[in-house]
Amino acid sequence: MSKKVTLACAVCSSRNYATAKNASTTPERLESRKYCKTCGEHTLHRETK
Template sequence: MAKMKCSVCKEINYYSSRNKKKVKEKLEMNKYCKKCKKHTLHKEMK
């Protein structure tokens, strides 16, 4: 289970999963942030 954090306001908004054997790099997705009220880049954190 990976936490997705907004790169603008640093709020944790989403949880996601990935196959660690196949995908070595951390996830980055454009998602809607409720705090910013717009689509922003969300990065995976530990």
């Protein structure tokens, strides 16, 4: 079953992206390098609660 998650920038904490993940196969939090329009560069984005 897919679960909706929000990705937040690790630098400025702005919530920029929303995606879905399979919670049964990926129980840990997602981390991905994505573009943050607030910071103006590619930064690490982590899954938030």
